[in-house]
Amino acid sequence: MKSITLIGMPGAGKSTIGVILAKSLLCDFTDTDLIIQKKAGKSLCAILEEKGTEGFLKLENDIICGESFESCVIATGGSAVYGSEAMAKLREISTVIFLDVSVDELEKRLSNIKTRGVAMKKGTTVRELYKERLPLYQKYADITLDCTGLTAEECVNRLVGKVGCRK
Numbered sequence: 001m002k003s004i005t006l007i008g009m010p011g012a013g014k015s016t017i018g019v020i021l022a023k024s025l026l027c028d029f030t031d032t033d034l035i036i037q038k039k040a041g042k043s044l045c046a047i048l049e050e051k052g053t054e055g056f057l058k059l060e061n062d063i064i065c066g067e068s069f070e071s072c073v074i075a076t077g078g079s080a081v082y083g084s085e086a087m088a089k090l091r092e093i094s095t096v097i098f099l100d101v102s103v104d105e106l107e108k109r110l111s112n113i114k115t116r117g118v119a120m121k122k123g124t125t126v127r128e129l130y131k132e133r134l135p136l137y138q139k140y141a142d143i144t145l146d147c148t149g150l151t152a153e154e155c156v157n158r159l160v161g162k163v164g165c166r167k
Helices: 014-024 032-040 044-066 084-093 103-109 126-140 152-163
Strands: 003-007 028-031 072-075 094-100 143-146
Touching: 003 014, 014 028, 014 072, 014 152, 028 032, 032 044, 032 072, 044 084, 084 094, 084 126, 094 126, 094 152, 103 126, 143 152
Parallel strands: 003 072, 003 094, 028 072, 094 143
Antiparallel strands: none
């Protein structure tokens, strides 16, 4: 099976949906944020504090480019789309799915955005971040799924239908 990469805003459900999707497709699950933390030996917040947004984005891009992802579901960090080399690799080895969620729903889900380790300029709102990233999510997505108002299980059921590879 070709891998599946989930992209989207922080709070869109990439990790939650990814785990359930991987179970449904009988394949492995990997989360690029966890790989970054493990390789750096520190939290995303600590990396951002130490390296700044640009340094973090370079690290994220380099780590994704250096990983081999085979027959798995990959949940990326919301900022992975800033790494053109990483996204070129992910598009080559996987079907890229954009989990889109309305800004209103994201704002409700992201009450803890400052502690999540989100790569964003100081003072940026969730709405501004969504507006900035949306063209990148759309550019790289093979499939877009509107997850607004859906449970993780409902999203997975729709994705299994779209990717058509239930085992």
